[in-house]
């Protein structure tokens with residue numbers, strides 16, 4: 001049932017191109033028009049929403065952090081993202097024009113479910129982004145947008161994460177479409193680019209041997225740090241979470257701009273630092289700032305592992321290891337940049353002799369608060 005793979009996690013990483021394609025299927029037509037009919041939420045609710053609040057836990061929370069960039073960019077609706085367990089207990093401000101988006105692979109996560117119940121009690125509309133048909137969270141929500149990742153067996157979430165991004169982007173683009181923002185042309189262009197993401201993920205998967213080799217060489221390290229900016233920041237957090245869960249290593253993700261406000265003190269000789277580099281096009285200011293960060297940490301002895309787009313030559317002199325990803329629009333980059341970090345964590349866990357599919361102390365669905 002592992003389809004020839006040693007672990008479910010490897011199988012599920014490999015299934016990502018299909019999971020992405022399946023999640024897009026039937027929701028966009030050739031001219032870039034979206035239809036989310038099966039979601040059962042009225043367009044008026046989406047048109048009148050004054051705020052979006054995303055709640056989730058763990059990896060799903062990281063998907064939500066990335067979705068915020070897309071939602072605010074394409075819809076100009078203010079969007080907050082909060083850990084479900086924090087949201088529930090701080091008396092958040094909600095009303096019927098708040099659209100709460102609850103992201104959950106299993107649909108059974110108790111922290112997220114409690115946040116959903118609380119939001120509905122306060123009169124907010126709740127839309128679930130979920131991978132499990134008929135599970136509790138979609139049943140208790142006003143609407144559901146299913147991800148079509150197929151069953152995810154490995155405890156560490158991989159393909160569900162990519163499809164959560166796709167679903168959230170569809171929602172962002174759909175919100176833009178029904179509200180008629182100024183981004184019409186851009187939305188249609190992005191829908192076309194989204195359709196190409198599966199192929200790009202496939203491309204990344206075909207070039208992972210050096211990443212695996214690198215991971216094996218780092219099995220004796222104690223700490224790995226991750227840096228990113230803009231949508232690369234949640235990717236850094238996700239890379240670190242995967243490493244904690246699977247390799248049981250100390251791993252932390254930082255917003256690269258925060259480096260100088262503290263974390264740079266952690267840099268010492270030989271510490272591996274994975275840096276997710278933004279596209280050199282579009283947001284070139286951020287790109288240049290990250291290149292300076294890489295220089296700074298390398299000057300202090302860090303072993304730099306640089307994840308950068310094809311054709312980005314500026315990073316080459318500062319990269320001890322270079323991981324190439326295909327060019328994508330800035331907002332779509334997380335769908336390809338996360339993949340090498342998943343492979344990296346999986347291989348490091350294997351090299352350290354850990355049980356990849358069943359990490360210690362963790363369960364696939366967390367049904368207690």
Ligand code: F6R
Pocket residue numbers: 057058059060061103104105106107108109112155156157158241242245364365366
């Ligand atoms: C990480 C992981 C967990 C889950 C989290 C939420 O690899 O698997 O962090 O993402 O427990 O689970 P769901 O999405 O089922 O609500």
